Structure formats: structure tokens, C-alpha cells
Amino acid sequence: DMGGHDTYMHKEIHEQAEAVDRVLRGRIDDRFSTVHLGGLNLDARDARAVRRVKILGCGTSYHAGQIGAQMIEELARIPADAEPASEFRYRNAVVDPDTLYIAVSQSGETYDVLAAVQELKRKGARVLGIVNVVGSAIAREADGGMYVHAGPEVCVVSTKCFTNTCVAFALLALHLGRTRDLSVRDGKRIIEGLRKLPAQIEEMLKQEEDVKKLAAQYADARSMLFIGRVRGYPVAREASLKLKEVSYIHAEAYPASELKHGPLALIEPALPTVAIVPDDDLLEKNRAAMEEIKARSGQILAVAHQEQEKADHTIVVPKNEDELDPILMGIPLQLLAYHTALALGRDIDKPRNLAKSVTVE
Numbered sequence: 001d002m003g004g005h006d007t008y009m010h011k012e013i014h015e016q017a018e019a020v021d022r023v024l025r026g027r028i029d030d031r032f033s034t035v036h037l038g039g040l041n042l043d044a045r046d047a048r049a050v051r052r053v054k055i056l057g058c059g060t061s062y063h064a065g066q067i068g069a070q071m072i073e074e075l076a077r078i079p080a081d082a083e084p085a086s087e088f089r090y091r092n093a094v095v096d097p098d099t100l101y102i103a104v105s106q107s108g109e110t111y112d113v114l115a116a117v118q119e120l121k122r123k124g125a126r127v128l129g130i131v132n133v134v135g136s137a138i139a140r141e142a143d144g145g146m147y148v149h150a151g152p153e154v155c156v157v158s159t160k161c162f163t164n165t166c167v168a169f170a171l172l173a174l175h176l177g178r179t180r181d182l183s184v185r186d187g188k189r190i191i192e193g194l195r196k197l198p199a200q201i202e203e204m205l206k207q208e209e210d211v212k213k214l215a216a217q218y219a220d221a222r223s224m225l226f227i228g229r230v231r232g233y234p235v236a237r238e239a240s241l242k243l244k245e246v247s248y249i250h251a252e253a254y255p256a257s258e259l260k261h262g263p264l265a266l267i268e269p270a271l272p273t274v275a276i277v278p279d280d281d282l283l284e285k286n287r288a289a290m291e292e293i294k295a296r297s298g299q300i301l302a303v304a305h306q307e308q309e310k311a312d313h314t315i316v317v318p319k320n321e322d323e324l325d326p327i328l329m330g331i332p333l334q335l336l337a338y339h340t341a342l343a344l345g346r347d348i349d350k351p352r353n354l355a356k357s358v359t360v361e
């Protein structure tokens with residue numbers, strides 16, 4: 001049942017405020033400015049013994065993991081990174097008992113992720129699952145974890161589960177942070193930011209008509225470039241993947257800082273750039289990157305917290321706490337991919353060559 005929407009993708013994009021409300025529900029502890037995540041099976045002593053965090057996933061779940069790794073580094077000051085599960089599994093990675101491994105999967109059935117979890121467990125590592133489908137193979141195999149409660153996701157292309165997984169990571173980062181040096185005050189600040197998300201998502205979705213008009217302008221592009229720095233970079237990567245999957249337009253994501261090391265050679269009027277420009281410490285650097293692109297007659301669509309004068313168009317996203325900004329910035333880019341695909345008449349819920357859950361290697 002699509003509940004009045006023409007596609008599941010559209011329905012699922014519009015379910016995100018509710019979905020985020022669900023992942024937060026019952027988990028926030030205002031008294032100690034932290035969160036309760038009983039399913040982690042990780043007591044405070046275990047949490048403090050973690051020396052590193054390694055996040056494994058595929059596709060969109062891997063991108064959510066990149067955002068999660070940044071949140072864990074920022075809020076808990078634990079070195080963290082994300083890697084495609086398939087790569088990790090085949091490079092005979094060093095498995096370290098002081099590292100906390102986190103497997104991320106919407107379906108909980110992705111073969112490469114499951115096999116990575118099994119290999120890790122065979123080597124005595126502690127593995128948590130951040131999973132959407134309750135009782136799935138990865139959820140059962142992990143030592144503990146958290147469900148992201150996005151609800152059923154039918155469209156092959158992941159939207160609401162990405163957003164909820166990012167929120168789940170924010171909760172985990174807050175929890176790990178508060179077992180360490182994150183102050184009560186910062187804990188409160190993040191909790192307040194999390195509570196604002198559902199209303200801000202609704203506010204964002206009200207701009208759908210504007211995004212639709214922009215999508216119509218870019219639908220004839222043969223290729224698009226997505227750029228961002230630090231918090232904006234995984235958002236750029238996810239937006240690039242979303243556009244490719246659903247519209248079949250070639251897209252590439254690059255850190256804005258790397259432009260001058262190669263991709264600037266591509267800039268011309270026929271290659272539009274989408275710039276992710278959060279209002280954080282890197283704002284001026286991002287503006288400089290947009291200037292470089294403009295100087296070469298490239299078109300720019302900025303996704304930012306305020307109108308960007310260097311850009312041809314700006315989608316203005318509600319501002320949250322810096323650490324949580326990637327969550328909201330992803331949403332207009334889902335709409336952009338959706339409306340581009342719609343303008344091109346694509347099979348949105350079932351893109352060619354793709355399957356919802358990849359249970360083979």
C-alpha cells in the first residue's frame with residue numbers, strides 16, 4: 001500500500017520524520033544527558049576499553065557508517081572509520097581485540113556483511129549490528145546492537161533507513177561519548193538537536209516543489225559532480241550513489257579539497273556540481289571551492305544553511321548542531337535523485353540491474 005504516493009521511494013522519503021521519532025523513542029535519558037542502548041550488551045567498562053571503532057557495510061549503509069565514524073570521533077574521541085565490508089573481508093585485515101566492530105545493514109542479510117561478521121567472530125572480535133530488519137541474519141550473528149526502526153523499506157533504493165541509521169549512530173556516539181569525556185552540557189546539546197530533527201525534516205520536505213524544479217533543470221546532464229568536506233563529504237557520496245541508482249545519470253563524489261588535484265580539469269558548463277556546504281568551520285573553504293568552479297563556468301547547486309552567492313541555486317536546509325548536520329543535508333538530495341529519475345521516466349522503485357538485498361557474493 002503506497003498510501004497515496006506514486007512510488008514507495010516517495011512514500012519512504014516522506015516517512016522520515018516519523019521514522020526518526022521511532023529510533024529516538026524510549027532511548028533518551030535526560031537525567032544523565034545520555035541514551036540507553038540495552039541491546040548493545042556493552043557495559044560502561046567495556047565501552048571504556050574500546051580503543052578503535054571499525055564500521056563495515058555496503059552501499060548506502062557504508063555511507064551511513066562513514067557519517068557514524070565521524071560522529072563517534074567527534075563525540076567520543078575514539079578513532080573510527082568505515083570500510084566496505086567486501087574489501088575488509090578480502091584483504092586479510094588485522095583483527096584487534098580492542099577494536100569495536102560495527103556491521104551496518106538495512107536488510108540484515110547482505111552476504112558480504114554477514115561473512116565479515118562471521119570472520120570477525122571466528123577471530124574473537126566483538127561485533128555489534130546496526131540493522132533495520134528485526135531478527136535478520138546479521139542481527140542474530142552479532143554480539144549485540146541496535147535496531148534502527150525505520151520500518152519496512154520496499155523501494156530498492158534506501159532513503160529512510162539511511163537517515164535512521166545516521167540517527168542511530170548519533171545515539172551510539174553520544175552513549176560512547178558520555179562514558180568518556182563528553183560533558184553533560186554537550187550531551188544535552190546533542191539531545192536537543194536530536195529532538196529537533198523530526199520537525200526539521202518536515203520543514204525540509206515542504207521544499208519539495210522547489211527541488212523538483214531544480215531537478216528538471218539538471219535532468220539532461222550526462223554527469224554530475226558532488227563535492228563536500230569532512231561532514232559534507234559522505235553526504236556527497238551518498239547523494240552521488242542515489243542519483244546514479246535511480247536516474248542512471250553518471251555521478252562522482254569528491255572531497256572539495258581534492259578538486260585542484262585533478263577533477264577541476266572536468267569543469268565546464270555541461271558538468272553541474274552539487275556542493276554540500278554546511279555552516280561550520282569549513283564554510284569559507286567551501287566557498288573558495290565554489291569560486292574555483294564558477295571561474296571555469298561550471299554550474300553549481302548548493303545545499304547549505306544559507307543562500308550561497310557563488311552558487312546558481314541554493315537549497316537551504318534547517319541548521320542543527322554541527323555534528324548532526326549531515327542527517328538533514330541528505331534529505332533534499334534524496335528528493336533531487338527522485339525528481340530527476342521521475343523527469344526521466346525511470347522505474348524508480350526497481351532500478352535496472354539492482355536487487356533490494358544482495359544475498360550472494
Ligand code: F6R
Pocket residue numbers: 058059060061062104105106107108109110113156157158159242245356357358
Ligand atoms: C542504496 C542501496 C544499496 C544498499 C546495499 C546494502 O540505495 O540500496 O547500496 O544500501 O546493498 O544493503 P543493506 O543495507 O541491506 O546491507
